[in-house]
Amino acid sequence: MSEPVLELKGIAKTYNKGKPNAVEVLSGADLSVAAGELVALVAPSGAGKSTLLHIAGLLDVPDSGELRICGRGMTGLSDRRRTAVRRQEVGFVYQFHHLLPEFTALENVVLPQLANGAGRSEAALRAADLLARVGVGNRADHRPAAMSGGEQQRVAFCRALANEPRLLLADEPTGNLDPATSDTVFKTLIELARGTGLSALIATHNMDLAGRMDRVMRLENGRLTVG
Numbered sequence: 334m335s336e337p338v339l340e341l342k343g344i345a346k347t348y349n350k351g352k353p354n355a356v357e358v359l360s361g362a363d364l365s366v367a368a369g370e371l372v373a374l375v376a377p378s379g380a381g382k383s384t385l386l387h388i389a390g391l392l393d394v395p396d397s398g399e400l401r402i403c404g405r406g407m408t409g410l411s412d413r414r415r416t417a418v419r420r421q422e423v424g425f426v427y428q429f430h431h432l433l434p435e436f437t438a439l440e441n442v443v444l445p446q447l448a449n450g451a452g453r454s455e456a457a458l459r460a461a462d463l464l465a466r467v468g469v470g471n472r473a474d475h476r477p478a479a480m481s482g483g484e485q486q487r488v489a490f491c492r493a494l495a496n497e498p499r500l501l502l503a504d505e506p507t508g509n510l511d512p513a514t515s516d517t518v519f520k521t522l523i524e525l526a527r528g529t530g531l532s533a534l535i536a537t538h539n540m541d542l543a544g545r546m547d548r549v550m551r552l553e554n555g556r557l558t559v560g
């Protein structure tokens with residue numbers, strides 16, 4: 334069997350450590366996500382979901398514990414190496430799309446590829462293909478403000494997958510949408526993930542949506558348990 338794409342072992346994180354306002358958020362979180370596996374992350378508000386996703390995506394560092402991405406240990410890596418791993422192996426989707434407002438949908442999906450060394454025409458082809466796959470090919474020349482919330486979020490998925498990451502991390506990716514749009518957009522995300530064979534850890538409050546994934550993990554009291 335191939336090695337896990339994401340492995341967390343004993344991850345601990347306390348904000349403002351040693352101060353009177355210290356907040357212990359993670360206290361030994363363990364998780365392993367296999368290649369091609371889609372895992373839902375459910376947690377009460379404030380339980381540390383975003384903190385966990387930021388650590389898994391190399392945007393934050395734990396106080397202790399071990400993080401491995403695609404079999405490689407991340408402890409002690411320089412900022413430069415961490416940025417390179419994040420750019421190549423990890424895609425992020427947030428609750429709000431965070432697309433660049435002055436660029437079109439296509440350009441928003443092209444730019445991360447250029448930053449990763451791709452040529453312009455190759456990047457444009459891939460962007461157009463991704464946009465078509467999630468049903469917004471006809472919005473490629475629109476700026477974010479001229480798209481619906483569901484369309485903006487579909488473009489955000491494409492941007493997250495632009496550099497063919499092995500791991501997708503999503504923090505309530507449809508939390509900002511009405512229930513019907515959320516449902517169709519979430520389905521699109523799952524189909525896209527399944528179609529590209531990537532692994533994903535997707536936080537959601539919606540148990541119905543979580544149930545469509547391979548496994549549900551619950552974050553509570555600083556630890557992860559089977560949901």
Ligand SMILES: Nc1ncnc2c1ncn2[C@@H]1O[C@H](COP(=O)(O)OP(=O)(O)OP(=O)(O)O)[C@@H](O)[C@H]1O
Nearest residue numbers: 348349356358376377378379380381382383384385
């Ligand atoms: N930079 C910070 N400094 C101090 N405390 C923080 C910081 N970031 C988060 N926290 C606290 O850590 C806890 C976990 O925050 P986090 O954002 O990870 O939770 P969450 O599960 O994503 O919450 P929500 O579902 O409400 O978005 C919260 O109590 C929060 O107030």
